[in-house]
Amino acid sequence: xxxxxTFDENYIPPFKTMLKSLMINNPKQNTTxxxxxxGIKETQLQNLIDFCLSYGAxxxxxxxxxxxxxxxxxxxxxxxxxxxxxxxxLILPETLNKILYLDPDIxxxxxxxxxxxxxxxxxxxxxxxxxxxxxxxxxxxxxxxLDTDHSYFNxxxxxxxxxxxxxxxxxxxxxxxxNKSRDIELILPDQDxxxxxxxxxxxxxxxxxxxxxxxxxxxxxxxxANKHDLDWIISNTCILHFCGxxxxxxxxxxxxxxxxxxYFMYK
Amino acid sequence: xxxxxTFDENYIPPFKTMLKSLMINNPKQNTTxxxxxxGIKETQLQNLIDFCLSYGAxxxxxxxxxxxxxxxxxxxxxxxxxxxxxxxxLILPETLNKILYLDPDIxxxxxxxxxxxxxxxxxxxxxxxxxxxxxxxxxxxxxxxLDTDHSYFNxxxxxxxxxxxxxxxxxxxxxxxxNKSRDIELILPDQDxxxxxxxxxxxxxxxxxxxxxxxxxxxxxxxxANKHDLDWIISNTCILHFCGxxxxxxxxxxxxxxxxxxYFMYK
Numbered sequence: 001x002x003x004x005x006t007f008d009e010n011y012i013p014p015f016k017t018m019l020k021s022l023m024i025n026n027p028k029q030n031t032t033x034x035x036x037x038x039g040i041k042e043t044q045l046q047n048l049i050d051f052c053l054s055y056g057a058x059x060x061x062x063x064x065x066x067x068x069x070x071x072x073x074x075x076x077x078x079x080x081x082x083x084x085x086x087x088x089x090l091i092l093p094e095t096l097n098k099i100l101y102l103d104p105d106i107x108x109x110x111x112x113x114x115x116x117x118x119x120x121x122x123x124x125x126x127x128x129x130x131x132x133x134x135x136x137x138x139x140x141x142x143x144x145x146l147d148t149d150h151s152y153f154n155x156x157x158x159x160x161x162x163x164x165x166x167x168x169x170x171x172x173x174x175x176x177x178x179n180k181s182r183d184i185e186l187i188l189p190d191q192d193x194x195x196x197x198x199x200x201x202x203x204x205x206x207x208x209x210x211x212x213x214x215x216x217x218x219x220x221x222x223x224x225a226n227k228h229d230l231d232w233i234i235s236n237t238c239i240l241h242f243c244g245x246x247x248x249x250x251x252x253x254x255x256x257x258x259x260x261x262x263y264f265m266y267k
Numbered sequence: 268x269x270x271x272x273t274f275d276e277n278y279i280p281p282f283k284t285m286l287k288s289l290m291i292n293n294p295k296q297n298t299t300x301x302x303x304x305x306g307i308k309e310t311q312l313q314n315l316i317d318f319c320l321s322y323g324a325x326x327x328x329x330x331x332x333x334x335x336x337x338x339x340x341x342x343x344x345x346x347x348x349x350x351x352x353x354x355x356x357l358i359l360p361e362t363l364n365k366i367l368y369l370d371p372d373i374x375x376x377x378x379x380x381x382x383x384x385x386x387x388x389x390x391x392x393x394x395x396x397x398x399x400x401x402x403x404x405x406x407x408x409x410x411x412x413l414d415t416d417h418s419y420f421n422x423x424x425x426x427x428x429x430x431x432x433x434x435x436x437x438x439x440x441x442x443x444x445x446n447k448s449r450d451i452e453l454i455l456p457d458q459d460x461x462x463x464x465x466x467x468x469x470x471x472x473x474x475x476x477x478x479x480x481x482x483x484x485x486x487x488x489x490x491x492a493n494k495h496d497l498d499w500i501i502s503n504t505c506i507l508h509f510c511g512x513x514x515x516x517x518x519x520x521x522x523x524x525x526x527x528x529x530y531f532m533y534k
Contacts, residue, residue, distance in 0.1 A: 231518060231529060251497070263501055
Protein backbone atom coordinates (compact mmCIF):
# COMPACT_ATOMS: atom_id res chain seq x y z
CA UNK A 1 0.00 0.00 0.00
CA UNK A 2 1.29 3.46 -0.87
CA UNK A 3 0.28 6.42 1.26
CA UNK A 4 0.74 10.04 0.21
CA UNK A 5 1.19 12.83 2.73
CA THR A 6 2.02 16.50 2.16
CA PHE A 7 2.81 18.53 5.24
CA ASP A 8 5.24 21.02 6.73
CA GLU A 9 7.24 20.60 9.95
CA ASN A 10 4.34 21.66 12.20
CA TYR A 11 2.47 18.53 11.24
CA ILE A 12 5.19 15.95 11.94
CA PRO A 13 3.79 15.00 15.41
CA PRO A 14 0.21 14.31 14.20
CA PHE A 15 1.61 12.51 11.14
CA LYS A 16 3.46 10.15 13.50
CA THR A 17 0.22 9.46 15.39
CA MET A 18 -1.56 8.75 12.12
CA LEU A 19 1.25 6.45 10.99
CA LYS A 20 1.22 4.49 14.26
CA SER A 21 -2.53 3.98 14.06
CA LEU A 22 -2.26 2.89 10.42
CA MET A 23 0.57 0.42 10.99
CA ILE A 24 -0.85 -1.03 14.23
CA ASN A 25 -4.23 -1.64 12.60
CA ASN A 26 -2.80 -2.71 9.23
CA PRO A 27 0.18 -4.87 10.11
CA LYS A 28 1.99 -7.22 7.72
CA GLN A 29 1.39 -4.92 4.76
CA ASN A 30 4.07 -3.71 2.40
CA THR A 31 3.53 -0.02 3.17
CA THR A 32 5.40 3.01 1.84
CA UNK A 33 4.73 6.58 2.96
CA UNK A 34 5.44 9.22 0.30
CA UNK A 35 5.96 12.78 1.50
CA UNK A 36 5.85 15.70 -0.92
CA UNK A 37 7.26 18.74 0.88
CA UNK A 38 9.12 21.98 0.25
CA GLY A 39 11.94 22.06 2.75
CA ILE A 40 11.69 19.80 5.77
CA LYS A 41 15.17 19.62 7.32
CA GLU A 42 17.46 16.68 6.58
CA THR A 43 17.59 15.66 10.27
CA GLN A 44 13.80 15.62 10.46
CA LEU A 45 13.59 13.55 7.28
CA GLN A 46 16.09 11.04 8.65
CA ASN A 47 14.05 10.88 11.85
CA LEU A 48 10.94 10.15 9.77
CA ILE A 49 12.73 7.39 7.84
CA ASP A 50 13.80 5.77 11.12
CA PHE A 51 10.36 6.23 12.65
CA CYS A 52 8.68 4.55 9.68
CA LEU A 53 11.20 1.72 9.75
CA SER A 54 10.49 1.09 13.45
CA TYR A 55 6.89 0.36 12.42
CA GLY A 56 7.93 -1.74 9.45
CA ALA A 57 7.13 0.90 6.80
CA UNK A 58 9.23 2.60 4.14
CA UNK A 59 9.45 6.37 3.78
CA UNK A 60 10.16 8.25 0.55
CA UNK A 61 10.26 12.01 0.19
CA UNK A 62 10.13 14.36 -2.75
CA UNK A 63 11.25 17.93 -2.19
CA UNK A 64 9.63 20.66 -4.32
CA UNK A 65 12.27 23.32 -4.71
CA UNK A 66 10.31 25.45 -7.15
CA UNK A 67 7.78 27.88 -5.73
CA UNK A 68 4.72 27.06 -7.81
CA UNK A 69 2.18 28.89 -5.74
CA UNK A 70 3.59 32.33 -5.07
CA UNK A 71 0.29 34.08 -5.33
CA UNK A 72 -1.86 31.47 -3.65
CA UNK A 73 -3.68 31.78 -0.35
CA UNK A 74 -0.99 30.71 2.08
CA UNK A 75 -1.48 31.04 5.83
CA UNK A 76 -0.27 29.08 8.87
CA UNK A 77 -3.40 26.95 8.73
CA UNK A 78 -3.23 26.60 4.94
CA UNK A 79 0.43 26.20 4.01
CA UNK A 80 1.66 25.83 0.44
CA UNK A 81 2.24 22.11 1.01
CA UNK A 82 -1.51 21.52 1.05
CA UNK A 83 -1.66 22.19 -2.70
CA UNK A 84 0.83 19.40 -3.49
CA UNK A 85 -1.88 16.77 -3.38
CA UNK A 86 -3.33 18.42 -6.48
CA UNK A 87 -0.03 17.95 -8.32
CA UNK A 88 0.65 14.48 -6.93
CA UNK A 89 -0.13 12.51 -10.12
CA LEU A 90 2.56 14.55 -11.92
CA ILE A 91 5.13 14.62 -9.11
CA LEU A 92 5.04 10.97 -8.03
CA PRO A 93 7.11 8.40 -9.98
CA GLU A 94 5.42 6.85 -13.02
CA THR A 95 5.90 3.41 -11.49
CA LEU A 96 3.15 4.15 -8.97
CA ASN A 97 -0.32 3.31 -10.26
CA LYS A 98 -2.34 4.05 -7.17
CA ILE A 99 -1.88 5.99 -3.94
CA LEU A 100 -3.97 6.89 -0.91
CA TYR A 101 -3.64 10.52 0.14
CA LEU A 102 -4.22 11.04 3.87
CA ASP A 103 -4.30 14.23 5.93
CA PRO A 104 -2.17 14.02 9.06
CA ASP A 105 -5.12 14.83 11.38
CA ILE A 106 -6.44 11.32 10.96
CA UNK A 107 -6.62 8.07 12.89
CA UNK A 108 -6.78 4.69 11.12
CA UNK A 109 -8.70 2.26 13.32
CA UNK A 110 -9.43 -0.66 10.99
CA UNK A 111 -8.06 -2.39 7.92
CA UNK A 112 -7.78 -0.22 4.81
CA UNK A 113 -8.04 -3.16 2.37
CA UNK A 114 -11.62 -2.44 1.27
CA UNK A 115 -10.77 1.19 0.48
CA UNK A 116 -7.49 0.30 -1.23
CA UNK A 117 -9.30 -2.16 -3.52
CA UNK A 118 -11.98 0.32 -4.64
CA UNK A 119 -12.72 -0.02 -8.35
CA UNK A 120 -12.84 3.21 -10.35
CA UNK A 121 -15.68 3.37 -12.87
CA UNK A 122 -15.24 4.89 -16.34
CA UNK A 123 -14.46 8.62 -16.12
CA UNK A 124 -13.41 8.61 -12.45
CA UNK A 125 -9.85 8.62 -11.15
CA UNK A 126 -10.22 9.97 -7.61
CA UNK A 127 -12.32 8.58 -4.76
CA UNK A 128 -13.30 10.77 -1.83
CA UNK A 129 -16.08 11.25 0.70
CA UNK A 130 -18.51 14.08 1.25
CA UNK A 131 -19.36 15.46 4.69
CA UNK A 132 -22.60 16.84 3.31
CA UNK A 133 -24.94 15.16 5.76
CA UNK A 134 -23.07 15.98 8.92
CA UNK A 135 -20.92 18.94 7.90
CA UNK A 136 -21.56 22.51 8.86
CA UNK A 137 -21.51 23.66 5.24
CA UNK A 138 -24.21 21.88 3.34
CA UNK A 139 -23.64 20.28 0.01
CA UNK A 140 -26.26 22.39 -1.70
CA UNK A 141 -24.68 25.67 -0.59
CA UNK A 142 -21.35 24.44 -1.95
CA UNK A 143 -22.91 23.40 -5.24
CA UNK A 144 -24.26 26.91 -5.72
CA UNK A 145 -21.13 28.58 -4.37
CA LEU A 146 -18.76 26.64 -6.65
CA ASP A 147 -21.28 26.13 -9.47
CA THR A 148 -20.93 22.34 -9.56
CA ASP A 149 -23.53 19.58 -9.73
CA HIS A 150 -21.69 16.87 -7.80
CA SER A 151 -21.13 16.30 -4.07
CA TYR A 152 -18.77 18.60 -2.22
CA PHE A 153 -15.83 16.32 -1.39
CA ASN A 154 -13.63 16.49 1.67
CA UNK A 155 -10.00 16.24 0.52
CA UNK A 156 -8.60 14.74 3.74
CA UNK A 157 -8.78 11.26 2.23
CA UNK A 158 -8.35 10.74 -1.53
CA UNK A 159 -7.71 7.43 -3.21
CA UNK A 160 -5.94 8.27 -6.46
CA UNK A 161 -5.79 6.17 -9.58
CA UNK A 162 -2.58 7.79 -10.78
CA UNK A 163 -2.47 6.03 -14.13
CA UNK A 164 -5.85 7.46 -15.10
CA UNK A 165 -5.23 10.82 -13.39
CA UNK A 166 -2.03 11.46 -15.37
CA UNK A 167 -4.10 11.62 -18.57
CA UNK A 168 -6.25 14.50 -17.29
CA UNK A 169 -4.36 16.36 -14.58
CA UNK A 170 -2.44 19.31 -16.00
CA UNK A 171 0.17 21.19 -13.96
CA UNK A 172 -0.26 24.56 -15.69
CA UNK A 173 -4.01 24.46 -15.18
CA UNK A 174 -3.59 23.71 -11.45
CA UNK A 175 -0.99 26.43 -10.94
CA UNK A 176 -3.09 28.96 -12.82
CA UNK A 177 -6.24 28.06 -10.84
CA UNK A 178 -4.47 28.10 -7.47
CA ASN A 179 -2.77 31.43 -8.13
CA LYS A 180 -5.98 32.94 -9.43
CA SER A 181 -7.80 31.83 -6.28
CA ARG A 182 -6.61 34.69 -4.14
CA ASP A 183 -9.08 36.94 -5.89
CA ILE A 184 -12.04 34.66 -5.21
CA GLU A 185 -13.89 34.06 -1.96
CA LEU A 186 -12.81 30.52 -1.14
CA ILE A 187 -13.82 29.07 2.21
CA LEU A 188 -11.40 26.13 2.18
CA PRO A 189 -8.88 27.04 -0.52
CA ASP A 190 -7.46 23.68 -1.62
CA GLN A 191 -10.70 21.78 -1.09
CA ASP A 192 -12.68 24.28 -3.15
CA UNK A 193 -10.12 24.01 -5.95
CA UNK A 194 -10.16 20.21 -5.85
CA UNK A 195 -13.95 20.21 -6.07
CA UNK A 196 -14.09 22.74 -8.89
CA UNK A 197 -11.39 21.08 -10.98
CA UNK A 198 -11.79 17.35 -10.16
CA UNK A 199 -15.16 16.91 -8.49
CA UNK A 200 -16.59 15.48 -11.68
CA UNK A 201 -13.81 12.89 -11.87
CA UNK A 202 -14.34 11.79 -8.27
CA UNK A 203 -16.14 8.68 -7.11
CA UNK A 204 -18.06 9.20 -3.90
CA UNK A 205 -17.21 6.81 -1.07
CA UNK A 206 -19.06 6.61 2.27
CA UNK A 207 -17.69 9.04 4.85
CA UNK A 208 -18.95 6.91 7.77
CA UNK A 209 -16.39 4.30 6.64
CA UNK A 210 -13.54 6.25 5.06
CA UNK A 211 -13.63 9.82 6.30
CA UNK A 212 -15.68 10.01 9.48
CA UNK A 213 -15.82 13.59 10.78
CA UNK A 214 -15.00 12.98 14.45
CA UNK A 215 -16.76 16.16 15.57
CA UNK A 216 -20.22 14.94 14.62
CA UNK A 217 -20.98 11.69 16.42
CA UNK A 218 -24.57 12.73 17.31
CA UNK A 219 -25.31 13.75 13.70
CA UNK A 220 -24.01 10.45 12.29
CA UNK A 221 -26.06 8.54 14.85
CA UNK A 222 -29.20 10.50 14.01
CA UNK A 223 -28.73 10.28 10.24
CA UNK A 224 -28.29 6.51 10.38
CA ALA A 225 -31.36 5.92 12.59
CA ASN A 226 -29.01 4.90 15.43
CA LYS A 227 -27.21 2.30 13.30
CA HIS A 228 -23.85 4.06 13.36
CA ASP A 229 -23.33 3.98 17.11
CA LEU A 230 -19.94 3.73 18.79
CA ASP A 231 -19.85 -0.06 18.48
CA TRP A 232 -20.53 0.13 14.75
CA ILE A 233 -17.91 2.82 14.22
CA ILE A 234 -15.15 1.11 16.20
CA SER A 235 -15.76 -2.16 14.36
CA ASN A 236 -16.39 -0.76 10.84
CA THR A 237 -15.03 2.73 10.31
CA CYS A 238 -11.53 2.74 8.83
CA ILE A 239 -10.67 6.43 9.04
CA LEU A 240 -11.54 8.95 11.75
CA HIS A 241 -10.84 12.50 10.61
CA PHE A 242 -10.30 15.15 13.30
CA CYS A 243 -11.54 18.00 11.11
CA GLY A 244 -11.82 21.62 12.12
CA UNK A 245 -9.74 24.01 14.14
CA UNK A 246 -9.80 22.13 17.44
CA UNK A 247 -7.12 19.48 17.13
CA UNK A 248 -6.85 16.64 19.66
CA UNK A 249 -3.05 16.96 19.94
CA UNK A 250 -3.47 20.56 21.09
CA UNK A 251 -5.79 19.73 24.03
CA UNK A 252 -8.49 21.99 22.65
CA UNK A 253 -11.62 20.34 23.90
CA UNK A 254 -12.81 16.79 23.63
CA UNK A 255 -15.11 14.69 21.57
CA UNK A 256 -16.07 11.04 21.95
CA UNK A 257 -12.92 9.91 20.08
CA UNK A 258 -10.31 12.02 21.86
CA UNK A 259 -9.19 9.29 24.31
CA UNK A 260 -8.62 6.94 21.38
CA UNK A 261 -6.61 9.63 19.59
CA UNK A 262 -4.44 10.27 22.65
CA TYR A 263 -3.85 6.53 23.07
CA PHE A 264 -2.15 6.38 19.66
CA MET A 265 -0.49 9.75 20.22
CA TYR A 266 1.32 8.58 23.37
CA LYS A 267 1.85 4.98 22.31
CA UNK B 268 3.86 -11.51 35.74
CA UNK B 269 1.00 -13.51 37.26
CA UNK B 270 -2.55 -12.18 37.01
CA UNK B 271 -5.46 -13.49 39.05
CA UNK B 272 -9.03 -13.33 37.80
CA THR B 273 -12.20 -14.82 39.33
CA PHE B 274 -15.31 -14.67 37.19
CA ASP B 275 -18.25 -16.67 35.89
CA GLU B 276 -19.20 -17.22 32.23
CA ASN B 277 -20.98 -13.86 31.92
CA TYR B 278 -17.69 -12.07 32.31
CA ILE B 279 -15.67 -13.93 29.67
CA PRO B 280 -16.13 -11.21 26.98
CA PRO B 281 -14.93 -8.29 29.17
CA PHE B 282 -12.10 -10.50 30.48
CA LYS B 283 -10.93 -10.96 26.89
CA THR B 284 -10.96 -7.19 26.34
CA MET B 285 -8.95 -6.70 29.54
CA LEU B 286 -6.48 -9.38 28.47
CA LYS B 287 -6.00 -7.85 25.01
CA SER B 288 -5.33 -4.42 26.49
CA LEU B 289 -2.90 -5.91 29.01
CA MET B 290 -0.94 -7.95 26.46
CA ILE B 291 -0.86 -5.21 23.80
CA ASN B 292 0.45 -2.65 26.27
CA ASN B 293 2.73 -5.08 28.13
CA PRO B 294 4.26 -7.20 25.39
CA LYS B 295 7.33 -9.40 25.79
CA GLN B 296 6.40 -10.31 29.37
CA ASN B 297 6.18 -13.82 30.71
CA THR B 298 2.51 -13.54 31.67
CA THR B 299 0.20 -16.17 33.18
CA UNK B 300 -3.50 -15.63 33.86
CA UNK B 301 -4.87 -17.65 36.78
CA UNK B 302 -8.63 -18.15 36.89
CA UNK B 303 -10.33 -19.37 40.07
CA UNK B 304 -13.89 -20.42 39.14
CA UNK B 305 -16.65 -22.82 40.11
CA GLY B 306 -17.79 -24.46 36.93
CA ILE B 307 -16.91 -22.77 33.66
CA LYS B 308 -17.46 -25.34 30.91
CA GLU B 309 -14.53 -27.30 29.49
CA THR B 310 -15.07 -25.90 25.97
CA GLN B 311 -15.00 -22.33 27.33
CA LEU B 312 -11.83 -23.07 29.29
CA GLN B 313 -10.14 -24.49 26.18
CA ASN B 314 -11.23 -21.38 24.28
CA LEU B 315 -9.65 -19.22 27.00
CA ILE B 316 -6.39 -21.22 26.85
CA ASP B 317 -6.25 -20.73 23.06
CA PHE B 318 -7.18 -17.06 23.33
CA CYS B 319 -4.41 -16.40 25.87
CA LEU B 320 -1.91 -18.32 23.74
CA SER B 321 -2.79 -16.19 20.69
CA TYR B 322 -1.63 -13.17 22.72
CA GLY B 323 1.46 -14.95 24.01
CA ALA B 324 0.12 -15.58 27.53
CA UNK B 325 -0.43 -18.74 29.56
CA UNK B 326 -3.76 -19.61 31.18
CA UNK B 327 -4.21 -21.75 34.30
CA UNK B 328 -7.52 -22.49 35.98
CA UNK B 329 -8.49 -23.79 39.37
CA UNK B 330 -12.01 -25.09 39.80
CA UNK B 331 -13.62 -24.80 43.23
CA UNK B 332 -15.98 -27.74 43.54
CA UNK B 333 -16.89 -27.16 47.15
CA UNK B 334 -19.63 -24.66 47.90
CA UNK B 335 -17.96 -22.50 50.53
CA UNK B 336 -20.40 -19.65 50.52
CA UNK B 337 -23.85 -21.19 50.71
CA UNK B 338 -25.28 -18.50 52.89
CA UNK B 339 -23.49 -15.51 51.39
CA UNK B 340 -25.04 -12.65 49.48
CA UNK B 341 -25.09 -14.02 45.95
CA UNK B 342 -26.87 -12.21 43.13
CA UNK B 343 -26.32 -11.93 39.39
CA UNK B 344 -24.23 -8.81 39.91
CA UNK B 345 -22.39 -10.34 42.87
CA UNK B 346 -21.78 -14.00 42.04
CA UNK B 347 -20.06 -16.41 44.41
CA UNK B 348 -16.89 -16.25 42.29
CA UNK B 349 -16.22 -12.71 43.52
CA UNK B 350 -15.36 -14.06 46.97
CA UNK B 351 -12.57 -16.26 45.60
CA UNK B 352 -10.14 -13.38 45.60
CA UNK B 353 -10.37 -13.46 49.40
CA UNK B 354 -9.30 -17.11 49.45
CA UNK B 355 -6.69 -16.71 46.70
CA UNK B 356 -3.60 -16.92 48.95
CA LEU B 357 -4.81 -20.34 50.14
CA ILE B 358 -6.06 -21.65 46.79
CA LEU B 359 -3.14 -20.67 44.55
CA PRO B 360 -0.08 -22.94 44.40
CA GLU B 361 2.59 -22.35 47.03
CA THR B 362 5.14 -21.74 44.28
CA LEU B 363 3.54 -18.35 43.56
CA ASN B 364 4.92 -15.57 45.71
CA LYS B 365 3.04 -12.65 44.21
CA ILE B 366 -0.03 -12.12 42.05
CA LEU B 367 -1.99 -9.17 40.68
CA TYR B 368 -5.74 -9.56 41.03
CA LEU B 369 -7.69 -7.70 38.33
CA ASP B 370 -11.44 -7.28 37.84
CA PRO B 371 -12.54 -8.04 34.29
CA ASP B 372 -14.13 -4.55 33.85
CA ILE B 373 -10.70 -3.03 33.42
CA UNK B 374 -8.49 -1.68 30.65
CA UNK B 375 -4.69 -1.76 30.92
CA UNK B 376 -3.29 1.17 28.95
CA UNK B 377 0.33 1.37 30.09
CA UNK B 378 3.10 -0.83 31.45
CA UNK B 379 2.34 -2.53 34.76
CA UNK B 380 6.02 -2.83 35.80
CA UNK B 381 5.90 -0.06 38.43
CA UNK B 382 2.86 -1.64 40.10
CA UNK B 383 4.27 -5.15 39.90
CA UNK B 384 7.49 -4.04 41.60
CA UNK B 385 5.71 -2.34 44.53
CA UNK B 386 7.54 -3.04 47.82
CA UNK B 387 5.37 -4.12 50.75
CA UNK B 388 6.31 -2.48 54.06
CA UNK B 389 6.27 -4.41 57.35
CA UNK B 390 2.76 -5.55 58.24
CA UNK B 391 1.25 -5.13 54.75
CA UNK B 392 0.66 -7.91 52.25
CA UNK B 393 -1.98 -6.41 49.93
CA UNK B 394 -1.78 -3.21 47.88
CA UNK B 395 -4.93 -1.50 46.63
CA UNK B 396 -6.28 1.94 45.82
CA UNK B 397 -9.03 3.97 47.41
CA UNK B 398 -11.65 5.87 45.40
CA UNK B 399 -12.29 8.11 48.36
CA UNK B 400 -11.63 11.40 46.62
CA UNK B 401 -13.70 10.78 43.53
CA UNK B 402 -16.07 8.01 44.62
CA UNK B 403 -19.69 8.47 45.43
CA UNK B 404 -19.30 6.90 48.85
CA UNK B 405 -16.85 8.93 50.87
CA UNK B 406 -14.06 7.40 52.85
CA UNK B 407 -15.27 8.86 56.13
CA UNK B 408 -18.76 7.36 55.77
CA UNK B 409 -17.18 3.96 55.10
CA UNK B 410 -14.89 4.29 58.09
CA UNK B 411 -17.89 4.88 60.36
CA UNK B 412 -20.02 2.30 58.57
CA LEU B 413 -17.42 -0.47 58.83
CA ASP B 414 -15.76 0.83 62.02
CA THR B 415 -12.25 0.98 60.53
CA ASP B 416 -9.58 3.69 60.67
CA HIS B 417 -7.91 3.11 57.30
CA SER B 418 -8.88 4.08 53.73
CA TYR B 419 -11.80 2.29 52.10
CA PHE B 420 -10.13 0.22 49.38
CA ASN B 421 -11.56 -0.66 46.00
CA UNK B 422 -10.98 -4.38 45.42
CA UNK B 423 -10.91 -4.24 41.61
CA UNK B 424 -7.10 -4.18 41.61
CA UNK B 425 -5.16 -5.91 44.40
CA UNK B 426 -1.48 -6.70 44.31
CA UNK B 427 -1.00 -9.65 46.63
CA UNK B 428 2.17 -10.69 48.39
CA UNK B 429 1.07 -14.30 48.73
CA UNK B 430 4.02 -15.42 50.82
CA UNK B 431 3.18 -12.86 53.50
CA UNK B 432 -0.59 -13.27 53.08
CA UNK B 433 -0.50 -17.04 53.70
CA UNK B 434 0.70 -16.37 57.25
CA UNK B 435 -2.40 -14.31 58.13
CA UNK B 436 -5.23 -15.26 55.80
CA UNK B 437 -7.41 -17.97 57.33
CA UNK B 438 -10.03 -19.85 55.29
CA UNK B 439 -12.41 -20.56 58.17
CA UNK B 440 -12.42 -16.93 59.20
CA UNK B 441 -13.24 -15.79 55.64
CA UNK B 442 -16.01 -18.35 55.19
CA UNK B 443 -17.52 -17.46 58.56
CA UNK B 444 -17.38 -13.72 57.81
CA UNK B 445 -18.83 -14.07 54.30
CA ASN B 446 -21.66 -16.33 55.43
CA LYS B 447 -22.44 -14.07 58.38
CA SER B 448 -22.61 -11.06 56.05
CA ARG B 449 -26.14 -11.74 54.86
CA ASP B 450 -27.39 -10.46 58.21
CA ILE B 451 -25.50 -7.17 57.97
CA GLU B 452 -26.19 -4.16 55.74
CA LEU B 453 -23.31 -4.35 53.26
CA ILE B 454 -23.31 -1.99 50.31
CA LEU B 455 -20.69 -3.83 48.26
CA PRO B 456 -20.49 -7.28 49.86
CA ASP B 457 -17.01 -8.54 48.96
CA GLN B 458 -15.38 -5.12 49.11
CA ASP B 459 -16.81 -4.42 52.55
CA UNK B 460 -15.52 -7.77 53.79
CA UNK B 461 -12.09 -7.19 52.28
CA UNK B 462 -11.88 -3.80 53.98
CA UNK B 463 -13.09 -5.08 57.35
CA UNK B 464 -10.81 -8.12 57.37
CA UNK B 465 -7.70 -6.94 55.48
CA UNK B 466 -7.85 -3.16 55.25
CA UNK B 467 -5.23 -2.84 57.98
CA UNK B 468 -2.86 -5.13 56.04
CA UNK B 469 -3.27 -3.14 52.83
CA UNK B 470 -0.82 -0.63 51.42
CA UNK B 471 -2.55 2.29 49.70
CA UNK B 472 -1.48 2.89 46.07
CA UNK B 473 -2.58 5.89 43.96
CA UNK B 474 -5.87 5.27 42.17
CA UNK B 475 -5.05 7.81 39.44
CA UNK B 476 -2.28 5.40 38.37
CA UNK B 477 -3.51 1.93 39.28
CA UNK B 478 -7.27 2.00 39.63
CA UNK B 479 -8.67 5.06 37.86
CA UNK B 480 -12.45 5.18 38.16
CA UNK B 481 -13.38 5.90 34.54
CA UNK B 482 -16.70 7.50 35.51
CA UNK B 483 -15.11 10.47 37.24
CA UNK B 484 -12.82 12.31 34.81
CA UNK B 485 -14.04 15.78 35.91
CA UNK B 486 -13.50 14.94 39.61
CA UNK B 487 -9.95 13.67 39.02
CA UNK B 488 -9.18 16.78 36.99
CA UNK B 489 -10.54 19.07 39.69
CA UNK B 490 -8.84 17.25 42.56
CA UNK B 491 -5.46 17.41 40.84
CA ALA B 492 -5.71 21.14 40.02
CA ASN B 493 -5.97 20.20 36.32
CA LYS B 494 -2.78 18.10 36.39
CA HIS B 495 -4.52 14.79 35.67
CA ASP B 496 -5.96 15.75 32.30
CA LEU B 497 -6.51 13.33 29.44
CA ASP B 498 -2.91 13.65 28.22
CA TRP B 499 -1.58 12.82 31.69
CA ILE B 500 -3.92 9.85 32.09
CA ILE B 501 -3.21 8.34 28.70
CA SER B 502 0.54 8.61 29.23
CA ASN B 503 0.68 7.69 32.95
CA THR B 504 -2.35 5.77 34.16
CA CYS B 505 -1.85 2.00 34.00
CA ILE B 506 -5.35 0.79 34.88
CA LEU B 507 -8.71 2.26 33.91
CA HIS B 508 -11.53 0.71 35.92
CA PHE B 509 -15.05 0.87 34.44
CA CYS B 510 -16.76 0.78 37.84
CA GLY B 511 -20.45 0.94 38.48
CA UNK B 512 -23.52 -0.55 36.88
CA UNK B 513 -23.13 1.00 33.42
CA UNK B 514 -20.65 -1.22 31.60
CA UNK B 515 -19.07 -0.11 28.31
CA UNK B 516 -19.57 -3.52 26.66
CA UNK B 517 -23.32 -3.20 27.23
CA UNK B 518 -23.67 0.16 25.40
CA UNK B 519 -25.10 1.81 28.48
CA UNK B 520 -24.01 5.38 28.11
CA UNK B 521 -20.60 6.85 27.45
CA UNK B 522 -17.80 8.47 29.31
CA UNK B 523 -14.57 9.98 27.99
CA UNK B 524 -12.87 6.54 27.85
CA UNK B 525 -15.60 4.54 26.11
CA UNK B 526 -14.11 4.81 22.60
CA UNK B 527 -10.79 3.50 23.93
CA UNK B 528 -12.60 0.63 25.64
CA UNK B 529 -14.47 -0.29 22.46
CA TYR B 530 -11.24 -0.18 20.45
CA PHE B 531 -9.79 -3.00 22.57
CA MET B 532 -13.14 -4.75 22.72
CA TYR B 533 -13.38 -5.07 18.92
CA LYS B 534 -9.66 -5.47 18.22
